Amino acid sequence: MMYNTQKNNKLYAIIFCCLLTACQKPPVVVDDNSSKDTVVKSKPQQPEFNAEITPIALQQSSCDNRRCAEFSIAHLISNQKFIDQTLEQATLDLLKQKLDLRFVDETTANDLSTPNQGNSLSFNEQVQRCADAFFQLDQAFNQVNSNMHASFVIQVERQSHVGNLVTIVLKAHDFLGGAHASNGEYYFIFDLAKKQQLTLESILLPNQKNALKALLYTQFKDWVLAEKLADQVENYEQAWPFKVSHNFYFNEKGLVLQYNEYDIAPYAMGAPSFIIPYAQLEGILQPQFLPTQH
Structure with a gap:
């Protein structure tokens, strides 16, 4: 009789463990990417110039x-x-x-x-x-x-x-x-x-050379009057006519058009240059030559 009781107790214990296990929630699997190698996309390197x-x-x-x-x-x-x-x-x-x-x-x-x-x-x-x-x-x-x-x-x-x-x-x-x-x-x-x-043409958007010329001519006229080279710009241009310089470079402010001696002024005026700010060049300059902020 005692043997049967012990046998029944063991059976009850096994059933209880099975029921307890069945009621437990399955373990949550966490995908820990921190252990994996992270692939970082490197910025394209600028071409070398030595x-x-x-x-x-x-x-x-x-x-x-x-x-x-x-x-x-x-x-x-x-x-x-x-x-x-x-x-x-x-x-x-x-x-x-x-x-x-x-x-x-x-x-x-x-x-x-x-x-x-x-x-x-x-x-x-x-x-x-x-x-x-x-x-x-x-x-x-x-x-x-x-x-x-x-x-x-x-x-x-x-x-x-x-x-x-x-x-x-x-x-x-x-x-x-x-x-x-x-x-x-x-x-x-x-x-x-x-x-x-x-070249100057290669940095401009199509059909924008006249727009650049107009911006440059405005600065030219202001320069002639500010330097008191003539009372009327038209009179000055009879001796030193305006022309667009193809000698240029970029700096932090904008597009710089450089003239040399005797290009648009007498020797005493040296080598004038004019800076067209980037803000005025939107829609004129190719986008890749404009800074992200200006």
């Missing part, structure tokens, strides 16, 4: 203690060949534009008269030919005035690298006789992704 700027080694004429002509040309060499070639072409164009070949020997004159694209000489060799022409010009000047110090200097400066855009400026200074020296700044903006130089 450049070295050095003066070109040239054979130069000797000078005495009284006078010494200066001829110095900087050369940019980078990991972007299309930029190097564009700047080399611009440098040669500046040199050939300035040098007066009437005072140069026939061989040097012929070398400098050959278009750059068809010239078999390297860039450094062509610059050396320009140096030869410069020193021949200097000798001609010396016969007129022994105290004259001729000079020709081109510097290359890396101005900025923002995103895909790299801005380089060539700064030229020369004195080749005359009343005064000449200075100029020439800006180049390169798109590293597209491997091309930006």
